[in-house]
Amino acid sequence: MEFKTFVFYFLAVIMVVAALRVITVRNPVHAALFLVLTFFNAGGIWLLLQAEFLAITLVMVYVGAVMVLFLFVVMMLDINLDRIREGFWSYLPVGALVGVLMLIEMVMVLGGRYFGLDAMPAPPAAQAGFSNTRELGRVLYTDYVYPFELASLVLLVAMVAAVALTLRKRRGVKYIDPAEQVAVRREGRVELVKMAAEKE
C-alpha cells in the first residue's frame, strides 16, 4: 500500500467515525467538538487531493471561526436532552424517509457512472511551481467574476439582514457607550482654577 493511500484511509476512518459521533453522542458540546474533528479530517483529505487552498480555508473558516462561535452558543444553552428526545420515535419514519431519499440521490449522482475512474480519470499531476491559490483566484475573478460577486452580494444582504433583525435600540436605559468613554479628554472633566494663595 502506498503511503498516500494509508494517509487517506487513516483520515477517512477518523472522519467517518467522528461524523457518526456527531449525531450519536449525548452531549451537544461533544457533538460540536466531533464536528470540528470531522472538518479537520476533511481538510486533510482535500490536502491529499492537492487542493491546499480549499483545505486550509476549510480549517480556517469552519474550524477557526464558525465552530468557535457555534461552541460559544452551545455551551451557553441549557439543553434538556430528554425533552429533545421525546418525539424521537414519532419523527423517525419521516426522518428515515428523507434520509433514504437523500442516499438514493447521492448514489445516483456520485456513483461510478459519473465519478468512476473511467468517467473521470485522475487529472494530470501539477507541474512544479503550480499555485493552487493563484489558479483559483484567476478563475474566480475572471471567468466567474459575476456569479462570484453576486454570491458575495447575497451574503452581504444576509449579513445586514441578520444585524438589522437583532438590532434593538432601547431608549432611556443606562447603557454604557465605550466609544463615548474612550473619547473623554481631561478638559471635559477637570478644570484647573488659578487662585491666589490665601493668607491670614
Next chain:
Amino acid sequence: MQAMLQPVADLFGPSWPAVWTLIKIVAIVAPLMGAVAYLTLAERKVIGYMQVRIGPNRVGPMGLLQPIADGVKLLLKEIIVPSGSNKGLFILGPILAIAPALAAWSVVPFSEGLVLANVNAGLLLLLAITSMEVYGVIIAGWASNSKYPFLGSMRAAAQMVSYEVSMGFALICVLLISASLNLTDIVHSQGQGRFHEMGLSFLSWNWLPLLPMFVVYLISGIAETNRAPFDVVEGEAEVVAGHMVEYSGMTFALFFLAEYANMILVSILTSVLFLGGWLSPFGFLPDGFHWLALKTALILFVFLWARATFPRFRYDQIMRLGWKVFIPVTLIWVFVVAVWMMSPLSIWK
C-alpha cells in the same frame, strides 16, 4: 552536509526522511522551549526594572536559573482533576493549547532556505493553525465545570475571533504587495526597491508603506495571544485566572508554554512580514538569522513593555477596538493598497 549524513541515512533506510524531519523538528522545538523559559525570566526582570524592583535574583547567578527552578516545580506538582469536571476534555484542553502553538513553527523561515516546510500557502496555513489556538482555552474553560473558567473561555472565544479578522486583513495587505503566500517569498519581496538600492534596506521593508497595518497587526497580535493589556481572558482581578483556575502542575504549565510560544511566534511573524525577516537593515551588513532574532527580541520587548505600561482594557472596550476601529481601518487600507498598486504611483512594480 548531505554527504556527511549519507552513512546515517543508509542506516535508517526508507524511514530516513521521517527520521530527518523529526531531527529538524527537535532542532526547532528545543531552542523554542529554551527561549520560552528565558522569556519568562526576561519578562519578570524587565517588568521588575520598569517598576524599580530587582526581579528574581536568588536562583543561580543573577537569577539565571530561575526558569529551570520554575519548570522543576511545575513538573513535580500534582495534577488535580476536579471531580465535577469532564475528565477527557479537561486533559485535552492544555494539549490543544500547546499543539497549534508548536505546529505553527513548521512554516516559519529562519533564514535563507532554513525552514522546516517551505509550503506555497504558508501564510494561509499559519492563519489556519493560529485560528485553532482558541480551542484549548474554550475546552479548558468548559471542561472545568466552574464559573470563572467558563466566563474566561467565553471571553476568549469572542476576543480571538474578533481580532483574527483584523489580523487577516492586515495580512491580506502584505500578500497583496508581495503577490505570494510563501513566507520566504514575502521576505524576498522586501529586499528590493529604491531604498534597498541606496543601502537603506530598512526603509524598503513592509512596515513603512503598510505602517497602519503594522500597528494593527502588532496590537491584534497582543490581543490574539491574550497578553496584557488585552488579558481579560485571564483577568486575575475579575475572573481570577480564567480558564486556568482549575489547572495545576504540568497542565497549567502547558498553557503557560503555549502563551509564551505564541508570543514569540507573533513576534517572529511580525519580523518576517513587516520587518524584512533575516534581511539586514543596511546594505553594507550581511543578512542572517541574527537579524531575525534581534527583530523578534525587539518586538518581544514591546510586548513586555506594553504589559508593564498599560492597565487592562475593559471587555466592551476591547470589542469596540476590534470591531469599530481595527476592522474599518484595515478594510479601508486593503482598498487603498489595492488602488495604490494599480496606480502609476505604485512602488511595487
